[in-house]
Amino acid sequence: MEPGVYGFRTNDHSILTIDSIGWQTITSSEYRFAGDNRPDVGHVIFQYTLRGQGHLEFENQRFSLPKGTGFLVRIPSRHCYYYLDNGEPWEILWLNMRGDEANRIWGLAMEQGGPVFRMEASSPVIANLWTIFRQIAGAKMTDKYRLSVSAYEWMLTLLQSSRESGRELNSKSNSVLHQAKQLMKERYASPITLDMLAEQLRINKYYLCRLFQKAEHTSPLSYLRDRRIEAAIAMLRTTNLPIQEVGKRCGFESPSYFGKVFHAYMGLTPTAYREKKLEFPYDAIYYE
Structure with missing residues (x-):
């Protein structure tokens, strides 16, 4: 391949697509x-250093x-990227995308990793x-829909990479995280507080919260609530237990609180979910 720059123009701004790409x-x-101070408002740009250095x-x-x-x-945003001539050229590979989806995924990537990425x-x-x-450059792909598919797949790959990078922990932290998650999966039916978890794991509760935020982008108690709702959904479909008993067996002491939390997840009450098998044909749902 040879270096080059390629641009695309279309009046269709309803889809995520590629505006330009260059080496x-x-x-x-x-x-x-x-x-x-640029005219291409609404665009998202990724640029990668192959050789040399920029800023x-x-x-x-x-x-x-x-x-x-x-x-x-x-x-637009408050940024500026540039090259300072230090005798070594700056070789780059870049992609300029546009569309509402590009901006939405940019926001997710920023939350997980910030504006700068380090990758092989x-x-x-x-x-x-x-x-x-x-x-x-080689196959002369110009169809806007194929370009959209390629751009979308690439952005999701970046998002996944950013998320996995945020999950990188040392072996000790990984062990603590695994123990905490296993404990909550096994004992979701029991009353569990953050203090109890920390005491069981023999760590500081604030440290435990930071671990979960870094690796799972959630809190320990939110993770526990996910497991409880997963269990409740399965129990509602696979048993004839009364709704109050289902809630109790899944760690919800108060029937009203169980109903409130379940509605927040599913958009309907436990009773309605149990009855609407045709509209909601799930025997299990997992929150990850």
């Missing part, structure tokens, strides 16, 4: 883009962008980006 080597310090300023933070570093920004060139994110470049 370039930057040698001039005139290469500078500010996110609050990103994002909301009063400054990041170096050496080899193996990428960033994701949307327009062999990672699925970069490998998939090269695949898109080859499809466009």
Whole structure:
């Protein structure tokens, strides 16, 4: 393959699609883009360093962008990325996307990892980006719907990679997390508090909360509530136990609280869920 830049124009802004893609080597310090002074409003840009180094300023933070570093920004926002000529060219691979879905997924990626990503060139994110470049540069793919599928798959790959990166913990933390989750899966029917969990695991409860937030993006008690609702859904469909008994066996001491929480998850009462088998034909639902 040879370096190149390819752009696409369409009046259809209802779908996530690719505006442009490029593989370039930057040698001039005139290469500078500010996110609050561009015409391509509503776009999301990913750029990855193959060689050399660039820089990103994002909301009063400054990041170096050496080899193996990428960033994701949307327009408009308070950012600026640029090249400072230090004698070594900045070789980059980039993708410019547009559409409401691009902005929505950008928001999710930001929540999980921030604007800067560090990843190997062999990672699925970069490998998939090269695949898109080859499809466009070599196979001349121009259909807006195929471009949309490729862009969507790529953004979901980035989102998955960002989530998994956020879950990276050391072996001790992983062990604690596993024990806590196993404990809640086995004892969801029993009264469990955060203090009880921490005492059982012999750790600080605030540390436990940070572990869950980092690895699961939720709290320990929210994780426990998910397991209880999973058990209740299965029990409502596979037994004839009274609703109050189902709630009790799933760790809800108060029938009214059980009904309130169940409605928040399913949008209907436990009784209605049990009766509406045709509209809700699930014997089990899992919250992950």
